[in-house]
Amino acid sequence: MKKILYLTLCIAALASCTNAKREKELAAQNDSLTAALNEKNAALDQAMQAIADIQEGFRAINEAEGRVSIQSQGGEGITDTERMKEDILFIQQKLADNRKQIEELQKKLKSGGTETANLRKVLANLQQELNDKVASITALQNELARKNIRIAELDSAVIMLTGDVNALHEVAESQEKLIKQQTAQLNAAWYVYGTAKELKEQNILNKGEVLTSTEFNKNYFTEIDIREDKVFPLYSKRAKLLTTHPTGSYEFTKDEEKQLTLSILDPVAFWSVSRYMVIQVR
Secondary structure, X not given: OHHHHHHHHHHHHHHHHHHHHHHHHHHXXXXXXXHHHHHHHHXXXXXXXXHHHHHHXXXXXXHHHHHOOOHHHHOOOHHHHHHHHHHHHHHHHHHHHHHXXXXXXXXXXXXXXXOOHHHHHHHHHHHHHHHHHHHHHHHHHHHHHHOOOOOHHHHHHXXXXXXXXXXXXXXXXXXXXXXXXXXXXHOEEEEEEEOHHHHHHOOOEXXXXXXXXXXXOHHHOEEEEOOOOOEEEOOOOOEEEOOOXXXXXXXXXXXXXXXXXXXXXXXXXXXXOOOEEEEEEO
């Protein structure tokens, strides 16, 4: 009886330890999730505060723009000119601050994994507002020029702001060019057709096998874009496709003079095995 009681107590103690361990693990997981949630909420709070600061910057810019009155420049009032300079410098600094804050916020949201569709939309709107303000400064300079008013501070602001925009355009153009180059590379293929003798001379055909030599003449091939080039006249009545391409992805057809043409019916399938096409004619 004592043994049974002792065994029962041991089992109960073991179960108690197991439950305690499980509860401790759950508590740790809960603490971890809570910490992650708090961190994400803190990041979002910081983002919202940054957005509020940027919007406040635009509000201040709008007020300064309202004070820059071209009409007040009708005479030779030094006070009006000095005040205009101060407002323009203020606008210039605020625009620079807003641009920096927008760029930093974009980086933080992307690196922190807290970027959402709504935040992306808000940032896009802020970026557009920034671009509009730069255009407004440029328009103000042009209007002053028409009235024969030159303000060095405004010229400096326009050069700085439009210079930054041009730099952004240059980056965008560079990225677009790179994307086009990469896309062209992804869709590039090479083809050649010739007699057995011609192909052998270029090390393309060796002992009945095609492209087995690493020294075949790549310059003998014609580069094409697989999205656009799908029909290949062969100017021969007999032809054989030497490279491997899925059956049904291409066909040979004859014209009225029985000259062969190879047509690619399914480019994705056709080029899936090899980006080189070799055709032997005779």
